[in-house]
Amino acid sequence: MEVLDIIRPENQVFCKSGLMTDATLSYCPGCGHGTVHNLMMEVIDELGIVEDTIGVAPVGCSVLAYDFMDIDMTQAAHGRAPAVATAISRTWPNKYVFTYQGDGDLAAIGTAETIHACNRGENIVIIFVNNGIYGMTGGQMAPTTLVGMHTSTSPYGREVETMGSPLKMSELIANLPGTYYVTRQSVHTHKHARKAKKAIKTAFQNTRLGNGLSLVEIVSNCNSGWKMTPNESNIWMEENMFANYPLGDIKVKGKLRQIG
Amino acid sequence: MSDLKLMKGNEALAEAAIRAGADAYFGYPITPQSEVIEYLMAECPEKRTGMVVLQAESEIAAINMVYGAASTGKRVMTSSSSPGISLKLEGISYLAGAELPAVIVNVVRGGPGLGTIQPSQADYFQSVKGGGHGDYKLYVLAPASVQEMADFVADAFEIAFKYRAPVLILSDGMIGQMMEKVELNDQVERMSDEDIIQKYGSWATTGKKGRERNIITSLDLQPEKMEARVQALQKKYERMENEDLRYEKIQCDDAEFLIVAYGSSARIAQKAVQLGREKGIKVGLLRPITLFPYPKQQLFKLADQVKGILSVELNTGQMVEDVKLSVHHKVPVAHFGRTGGSIHTPEEILEALEENIIKDGSIRHH
Numbered sequence: 001m002e003v004l005d006i007i008r009p010e011n012q013v014f015c016k017s018g019l020m021t022d023a024t025l026s027y028c029p030g031c032g033h034g035t036v037h038n039l040m041m042e043v044i045d046e047l048g049i050v051e052d053t054i055g056v057a058p059v060g061c062s063v064l065a066y067d068f069m070d071i072d073m074t075q076a077a078h079g080r081a082p083a084v085a086t087a088i089s090r091t092w093p094n095k096y097v098f099t100y101q102g103d104g105d106l107a108a109i110g111t112a113e114t115i116h117a118c119n120r121g122e123n124i125v126i127i128f129v130n131n132g133i134y135g136m137t138g139g140q141m142a143p144t145t146l147v148g149m150h151t152s153t154s155p156y157g158r159e160v161e162t163m164g165s166p167l168k169m170s171e172l173i174a175n176l177p178g179t180y181y182v183t184r185q186s187v188h189t190h191k192h193a194r195k196a197k198k199a200i201k202t203a204f205q206n207t208r209l210g211n212g213l214s215l216v217e218i219v220s221n222c223n224s225g226w227k228m229t230p231n232e233s234n235i236w237m238e239e240n241m242f243a244n245y246p247l248g249d250i251k252v253k254g255k256l257r258q259i260g
Numbered sequence: 261m262s263d264l265k266l267m268k269g270n271e272a273l274a275e276a277a278i279r280a281g282a283d284a285y286f287g288y289p290i291t292p293q294s295e296v297i298e299y300l301m302a303e304c305p306e307k308r309t310g311m312v313v314l315q316a317e318s319e320i321a322a323i324n325m326v327y328g329a330a331s332t333g334k335r336v337m338t339s340s341s342s343p344g345i346s347l348k349l350e351g352i353s354y355l356a357g358a359e360l361p362a363v364i365v366n367v368v369r370g371g372p373g374l375g376t377i378q379p380s381q382a383d384y385f386q387s388v389k390g391g392g393h394g395d396y397k398l399y400v401l402a403p404a405s406v407q408e409m410a411d412f413v414a415d416a417f418e419i420a421f422k423y424r425a426p427v428l429i430l431s432d433g434m435i436g437q438m439m440e441k442v443e444l445n446d447q448v449e450r451m452s453d454e455d456i457i458q459k460y461g462s463w464a465t466t467g468k469k470g471r472e473r474n475i476i477t478s479l480d481l482q483p484e485k486m487e488a489r490v491q492a493l494q495k496k497y498e499r500m501e502n503e504d505l506r507y508e509k510i511q512c513d514d515a516e517f518l519i520v521a522y523g524s525s526a527r528i529a530q531k532a533v534q535l536g537r538e539k540g541i542k543v544g545l546l547r548p549i550t551l552f553p554y555p556k557q558q559l560f561k562l563a564d565q566v567k568g569i570l571s572v573e574l575n576t577g578q579m580v581e582d583v584k585l586s587v588h589h590k591v592p593v594a595h596f597g598r599t600g601g602s603i604h605t606p607e608e609i610l611e612a613l614e615e616n617i618i619k620d621g622s623i624r625h626h
Contacts, residue, residue: 075477080324087328
């Protein structure tokens with residue numbers, strides 16, 4: 001097959017969702033955020049819910065998510081997206097409300113808002129992108145940083161004695177009666193991205209049915225912060241991140257699953 | 261037909277919020293204003309009007325819930341007291357930056373730190389000089405009675421939506437806790453979702469239907485754009501000064517001496533004016549009802565008429581700075597105030613006026 005054959009429309013396998021804007025992504029080449037954005041917009045488009053969807057953007061690398069997603073969005077203060085989403089969902093109970101948050105936002109500064117929104121069983125979707133580091137501020141240690149991992153604020157490696165252990169937020173909130181669906185996915189291969197998309201779709205369908213809180217964690221790479229090439233970072237992620245953050249469903253239809 | 265009731269300031273405020281057609285209240289308990297959320301929970305406004313009431317996990321969560329509901333065009337309120345307001349300031353700055361309408365109530369207690377649960381006016385600077393980060397101001401209403409605790413809720417919502425800006429009702433533990441008769445407004449119907457979408461469709465994030473997407477944010481990484489955004493806010497504040505200043509003059513027409521006081525201090529100062537008049541002292545009271553905008557020009561003019569001004573506040577001297585800025589050194593200005601939860605008596609105020617102003621004023625003018 002010639003190159004010109006490959007790019008013919010009938011041979012197209014993947015494309016940019018119609019709900020992604022033409023703005024240039026601000027993410028580093030190789031980063032998973034763009035893929036997650038695209039999967040979410042595909043799901044919202046396929047479910048036909050764009051007119052009733054309101055997104056909440058965080059502080060962090062994805063602070064500008066609203067530049068890329070062609071839907072109504074509100075930018076929240078650092079860590080407070082679940083509180084912002086709570087109020088939107090409570091005052092507009094028929095809308096689809098989601099937050100898009102990184103691990104610094106959701107698992108450090110916003111831990112209280114995350115846990116209480118989950119515990120109240122708010123009818124919202126939380127998309128949680130976990131790359132084990134603060135990307136935007138330049139690669140500092142996050143609560144999710146792996147033991148021994150070098151960051152700009154753990155330059156000799158994260159040490160449990162003084163810095164604590166990696167925080168597994170999904171396992172933590174899955175134990176709260178208010179959560180309905182908790183799953184951990186990744187988007188670094190087509191196969192994984194397809195599974196992640198299915199999980200995101202399940203989460204939005206849960207909102208439609210009024211089932212309560214769905215959280216989809218995406219374990220992702222941060223090649224810039226980890227100081228690796230994109231490909232190296234994906235291999236490192238499979239070998240190290242997945243060992244700490246095993247992929248799979250943690251809670252389905254309100255029932256805990258065995259994972260890892 | 262309106263309703264006459266005997267109520268606590270905090271309760272009157274809560275009832276007024278329901279009747280003003282508020283869509284939501286988010287709060288966290290703190291003395292001396294917990295009656296607001298207690299009253300709302302007991303009244304089941306969800307059944308009365310469909311108003312959402314939620315006890316948040318913190319003041320921080322509560323103000324960010326306010327931000328969320330406000331971003332969709334809903335009429336939303338929160339209340340707290342001093343340490344809780346300190347926690348809310350980041351969110352208040354975001355509300356101002358993202359140009360969102362919301363009503364915030366501070367039933368002030370003494371500080372700094374955990375301070376005391378007794379009344380105070382020590383949050384004046386925090387309320388009118390910014391408080392949170394960045395170049396912003398709040399429209400600040402200072403009720404001096406239970407009646408005004410009720411009346412100012414609807415007024416605050418009106419201003420908040422007129423300017424798409426957060427409005428602060430700056431009360432204190434005395435106004436919040438005391439009981440007085442209050443005439444309540446009739447129930448205003450809440451706006452329907454369809455009306456909100458139609459009326460605020462140019463900015464509110466209610467879902468992208470039949471229009472381009474709406475974005476609520478306070479972020480602009482390009483300096484020239486951010487500067488333009490901040491300048492636009494300043495224009496809004498100028499408009500507030502030109503169109504929505506509120507104050508009350510009590511016995512100022514023939515006054516030789518002036519007391520300036522707001523909120524509970526104005527209530528007490530009013531009695532001091534009466535006592536002074538009985539002694540033959542021609543004293544008047546200027547009560548700023550809005551603390552921003554501030555009655556600067558009114559004070560500037562009064563300074564041509566009076567011999568001296570006493571700023572009476574339940575703090576160690578905060579509003580007095582604005583009084584001094586307003587009168588351009590035309591007459592002596594002094595401060596009198598109790599703090600830490602202590603409350604001045606009318607006699608103390610009169611004595612302070614006689615010692616600090618009348619004596620000085622007479623030296624200056626004779």
